[in-house]
Amino acid sequence: MLLVAWLGVCAVLAWTTRRRPLVALVAVLVVWVAVPVAATELLTGRATGPLGAHPASWLTLVTVAAQLAYAPRRILRVTADHVFLVLALGLVAAVATFTTQQSGTGGIALLLDMVVAPLVLFVLLLTVVDGDAPRLDAVRNALLALGAASSLLAVVQWVTGSVLVYEAQHSTQWWFDPEKFDRWMATFDHPLTLSMFLCVTSPLIVGLRRASLQLGLVALFAAAVTITQSRSGVVVVGVVAVWVVLRSRAPSHVRLLSLCLLAGGAAALLASGLAEGVGARFADDTGSTGARTDALRFFGETWTDYLLIGHGLTSSYGIAAQSGLVASLENSFLMYAVDIGTVFAVVYFGAQAALVVRSWTRPVQLPGARQAALIAFVLPLTYSGLAARSATATILWVALGLAVARRGAARPLPAAGDRSGGWDGDGAVV
DSSP states (O other), X not given: OHHHHHHXXXXXXXXXXXXXXXXXXXXXXXXXXXXXXXXHHHHHSOOSSTTOOOHHXXXXXXXXXXXXXXXXXXXXXXXXXXXXXHHHHHHHHHHHHHHHHHXXXXXXXXXXXXXXXXXXXXXXXXXXXXXXXXXXXXXXXXXXXXXXXXXXXHHHHHHHTSOOSSHHHHTTSTTOOTTTOOOOOTTSSSHHHHHHHHHHHGGGGGGOSOHHHHHHHHHHHHHHHHHHTOHHHHHHHHHHHHHHHHTOSSOHHHHHHHHHHHXXXXXXXXXXXXXXXXXXXXXXXXXXHHHHHHHHHHXXXXXGGGSSOOSOTTHHHHHHXXXXXXXXXXXXXXXXXXXXXXXXXXXXXXXXXXXXXHHHTSOOSSTTXXXXXXXXXXXXXXXXXXXXXXSHHHHHHHHHHHHHOOXXXXXXXOOTTOGGGOOOSSSOOO
């Protein structure tokens, strides 16, 4: 019953915003950030199975259906512009569905949340922002606002020593102990997901005009990433913070002052208790490096077992456990290779890499977007981010979409009044 009610809410929102799809797009991002997968059941009444997809996944699918009914030509144009990508990933999704159903691993919800819905969102994003600079900036601003809100919540969680929200839902996860856990994640499913979100969105700060706002955001994001205790995240956000200040449009003396303030803030951060957790992880990785080495060795010895066909989504966890590995293969590519087959994993990640390369071979469109896309592509290769249901895939595909989106239309749009070709009513494309 809850699922029917949520689908009704999605349908009402999607149809009432059919002329303003930017509103629905931002709503999807808000739901992904505000509701962890662990809390899916609160909105849909379903947690597993094909109907257990995340609420934001349902909203994405319903919104695209509404746009196809109201203004199909724009979506079809974006699909045609990326036809090989859509066909390749459609094939990957079909193979993943077949192998998962045949093996009975129960990974259909993961397929919807991590493969299908993010790709559909990628198409929706380009439908909304491609060739429209104000909308492109609006999505950028929405992501930065969500990043700031998540960072502030993580700081409050660290100060209070409590997760504050969704504690009952997080307690169902084997790794979460409310009495001992000290790596906070705002409203995401895992600290590493929050870290990835902030690392990916932080390069977008470079496009803001006010140097004081840039400095404040990079400092806030860096503090929150430190709270997650992600070692790769701390390195990435530190480099991005310096890059943002150096690439700022502020005068030279303002950038120099910002660098001094940034250095002072970093020193204060290292001297505070905030950095104790991540410092301890740098000093003792608790076996993480060894686990990754073991996973690579295991894959090197067994890759021929799943060269073409994998064992179904989520099967890599069981195979890793049976092989004596600590938790997983610690690499999203390796896990997809086991789950759907090495060839199709290469197609899936190769398509992402092609979009990253494409963004770097074109003139800069949205400042910081291609850096964000590169970070979004690399980070999931350092842990199992794409092989567990979370906002990770959405973060990745949104970053890729922003990186390849154009600020100006490359070709004429349909004439005003042609409802089949676009939107109207708010200065949008028609």
